[in-house]
Amino acid sequence: MHAAHAATELVLARAEMPLNGPWAFRFGNDARWALPAFDDRDWERVDLTPAPGAHDGDVGLPGYVPGWTSRGHSGQWGHAWYRLRIRWTMPEGSAPVLIGPTLVDSAYEVYWSGRKIGGIGTFSETPPRVFGIRPQLIPLGETASAGEGVLAIHVYLPRESVNDTEAGGIHVAPILAEPTAAAARYQVQWWQTFWGYVVDLLEPLALLALALFALALRRFARKEPFLLLAAGAVSAIAASRLNQPLFYWTEAESLQAIIVARYVVLNPLAIVLWLLAGYRLAGVRERRLDIATGLLGMAAGLAALPGFEFPLIQTGARAILLLLFCLSCVGIVRYGRLRLLALPTTLIMGVALFPGELSALGLPGIWFPFGVGVSRTQYALALEIPLLAWFMYQHASTIAAATSAGQLGAPPRRGS
Structure with a gap:
């Protein structure tokens, strides 16, 4: 040598x-x-x-x-x-x-x-x-x-x-x-590393507080499933986002572990739970649709499993879930209560749930105010947290008032 x-x-x-x-x-x-x-x-x-x-x-x-x-x-x-x-x-x-x-x-x-x-x-x-x-x-x-x-x-x-x-x-x-x-x-x-991921610590904490708020509101609307499903969805998002600072600040999680946690389990779970919540806002209570949504979420997650990836299955399953999300938004506009508040709340949540699909459409995914990267999802969640809190409060109040008046029922559907 x-x-x-x-x-x-x-x-x-x-x-x-x-x-x-x-x-x-x-x-x-x-x-x-x-x-x-x-x-x-x-x-x-x-x-x-x-x-x-x-x-x-x-x-x-x-x-x-x-x-x-x-x-x-x-x-x-x-x-x-x-x-x-x-x-x-x-x-x-x-x-x-x-x-x-x-x-x-x-x-x-x-x-x-x-x-x-x-x-x-x-x-x-x-x-x-x-x-x-x-x-x-x-x-x-x-x-x-x-x-x-x-x-x-x-x-x-x-x-x-x-x-x-x-x-x-x-x-x-x-x-x-x-x-x-x-x-x-x-x-x-x-x-710089700290500031780059501190939002991914603060927003999940706010999301977990929002989930607790949703559960607390259920005392006024015990039979209304939206609050419980929304609490589950935001909790899954919070757990997924918390993986970011854990991964980049510590050695608590490996890359393989974060892929399983975020892309196999938590992200698909958040999409499924929010879709189920959206169906309820649109007045849809169809067991077969719920099961199909859950199976699509499982397919999207399992197709991302490290070593067993099936990108076509993952992309296809997420595309169908995105279509169902869009249809739920149409249902909210046509049949939902508080639709002027429910629709923007749901659309902004969609920005957080489908980041890859929005990036594929050419939408910018990150900006650098003050030299620190802030993602589109972080902006969306910053808007979503107070908006969803207000919507959940108004939703629970509406349900409680309708229950007291003996008028509670599913929102009217076409042909009813």
Whole structure:
């Protein structure tokens, strides 16, 4: 084996330097690729220099570059390695620190001159267990103010993530920094990660409070199923949204676990429960329709199960559920009580329940006010929570008044 060529020489003085490369890059997995003496001269070269002002499409992390699927490797998933030889010089008494890449698809481990020093993900399992990427401050173990070493980063992209047109590998380059600058940058990265997902903590808490409010209103309308079904739907949405901060702030959930929780169980459950609630608002009480809706939800969820995905079944089932949602809206307009309030409440809920379908129509899915990503679903839920609370109160009051007057009955249907 021959020593890899030096690729980057840095002079640090209370400063930081993104390691944009060009990096040596290769698909596959071989433990020898972490060794500083390995010859990587025949590897592909990858430049991680971002375009001016570039940021990711989720929370707005700066320094973003598209992944390997947009660099001539469409459909490629699995293991890959990046290597970069670094020479550094910095003031006496200081030593470099590595700030880990803030966005990688999807797990990674870092080696410095052949020694593993950090990373996120469990590579001892097959396939590796993937967790959310968070800011990492990684000591190199160096004590000298000048030196040379090889940085090798082993990444893994799971098959279920390869359909993203910009997926694969390192999206934000790691940074070599003087310790003071590294600590400051690390704090900034964590604040940006926190603000990027804090709404996904606050809105679920508000949704759970809304569910409790719905259950409390049932004392005035005990035989009215809408409140119970709506409480179940918003609780499922809350549990689904809570997975976001758990995944990106902690290692409480792996990628596989969040896919099962959100896309197999909670999201289809929320759609089914809200549709059943919508049928009641439209005056429809048809057991066969309820069963068919439940079966469609199960089909949509099971078709998203990792390792057993059936995209056509998932897409088809969700399309039928969306059609049923639209028909329920028509029913609410024609036959429902409080229709001027019920219809916007239902339509805004639909924005939260069918994000993928709306994106497929070309509607923007995220905006970046103040440099932080806020999704269309987050905006929709911010409107839905107070609107649904008011509607549920008015609905329960109407039912209670009708019950007291002895006039309660299903809304009139055509031909009745």
